[in-house]
Amino acid sequence: MVANFSRVFDKVAIIGCGYVGTALARYWQKKGHLVTATTTRQERVAKLEEVAAQVVVMKGHDAKAVQSIIQNQDTVLISVAPVGDRQVDAKGYEETYLPTVRNLVAALRDASTVKQLIYLSSCAIYGDKNGKWVDEASPADTNSEYNKVLYEAEQVLLHSAIKAIKVCILRLGGIYGPGRELTKRIGRFAGETLPGSGENIACWIHLDDIIAAVEFVRQNRLDGIYNLVNDLHRTNRDLFDHICDRQGLPRVSWDATKPSFSSLNACVDNQKIKAAGYKLIYPDTIV
Ligand SMILES: NC(=O)c1ccc[n+]([C@@H]2O[C@H](COP(=O)([O-])OP(=O)(O)OC[C@H]3O[C@@H](n4cnc5c(N)ncnc54)[C@H](OP(=O)(O)O)[C@@H]3O)[C@@H](O)[C@H]2O)c1
Incomplete structure (x- = not known):
């Protein structure tokens, strides 16, 4: 009998190993x-x-470093976000995302081994749609300087047109999971007044679902854009009340005279990834 030594493992490069990248690694x-x-x-x-x-120490604006990392890889995942806890300005946002994707596309033209590119984007890209339903075909909000960057980064990748490489973009909801529990993150605002009416509809996704969906994309060689959010479409007010009530904490108040802290206000449809065969692990659980 001839033994089958065909390779069953992949070589995977993860550009940006923070919360999500580390969990996937x-x-x-x-x-x-x-x-x-x-x-x-x-x-x-x-x-x-x-x-x-x-492990490689690099930044996406370093074209040589990007080129070197993707050599001999089968799959490349991009999971970059600005470093640090503080909100960066639009320029900082641009400097994080755009050079990384541009250098990657240039490098992929010479990297014949890569079969799958997966890019983690954000549902924030839809902006304020007055709480209406949006799907992957809905227009991005290009009025916001931040969302313009997200949109341009996606476009660079989608139009890379490199034969034999599947390019898949996952638009994630706000990420929660171990160490980023909504219970704690929302609970610490108990009794405070937050900016905005509280009527924004936000969307969320658990870390385990991101891991499972990225793996689903890799195995099934998906391409195109997919929203990755859970089934909950609750207003911030409703979600914050629920979490505070559950812990016996005073509710949060809202100041509608101030702009909301969240720029997204839309019910993000997740049917496309479900129709492709992905089954959410946490469709409606909040931890
Ligand atoms: N957080 C959310 O709720 C949320 C929502 C929607 C979408 N997303 C997307 O989900 C992905 C993962 O988010 P996350 O929460 O895991 O992010 P994270 O923990 O902040 O990790 C980001 C990673 O990117 C690296 N990085 C930063 N600037 C870079 C640059 N210029 N070049 C190369 N690498 C750079 C960081 O380096 P260091 O290792 O030095 O920190 C870190 O490893 C990101 O693409 C983000 O845009 C996040």
Whole structure:
């Protein structure tokens, strides 16, 4: 009998190993894939070496570094977001996303091994649609400087037109999960007054669903844009009340004279990814 030595593992590069990237690196490494992870900070290398075969310190504006990382890879995941806890201005946003995707597309033209590119975008791109339903065909909000950057980054990737590479964009809702529990993040505002009417409809997605959906995309070689949000379409007021009530905390008040802290106000449809066969792990659970 002839043994089958055909390779069943993938070589995966994760550009931007923060909250989501690290969780995916851990998941893929456990599955036996060969993971290359990137960070912008030397001090994070040792921690990332626990979940990746190779760790590279780089920034997306470094074209040579981007080119080197994708050599011999099968799958490339881009999961970058501005560094730090503070909200960056639109310029900082632009400097994080745009050079990274432009350099990546240029580098992919010479990287014949890459079969799948997965880019983590955001449902924030829809902006304020007065709480109406939106799907992947709905227009992006290009009035906001931030969303313009998100939109342009997606366009650069979608129009890369590199033969044999599937380009899939997952538009994520707000991310929650271990260490980013909504119970804690919302609970700490108990009794306070927050800006906005509270009537914005936000959308959320659990970390485990992001991991599972990214893996689903990789295995099924999906391309195009997919919203990745759970089934809850609640206003911020409703969600904050629910979480405060559940913990016996005083409710949050809202100041409608001020602009909302959240620029998204839309019911984001998740039928497309479901129709492709993805089943949400946490369709309606809030932790
Ligand atoms: N957070 C949310 O609720 C949310 C909602 C919708 C969509 N998303 C998207 O989901 C993805 C993952 O988010 P996350 O919460 O995991 O982000 P995160 O924890 O902030 O991690 C971002 C990663 O990007 C790296 N990075 C920052 N600037 C970079 C640059 N110029 N070049 C290369 N790498 C750079 C960071 O480096 P360091 O390792 O040095 O920090 C970090 O590893 C992002 O694409 C984000 O846009 C997030």
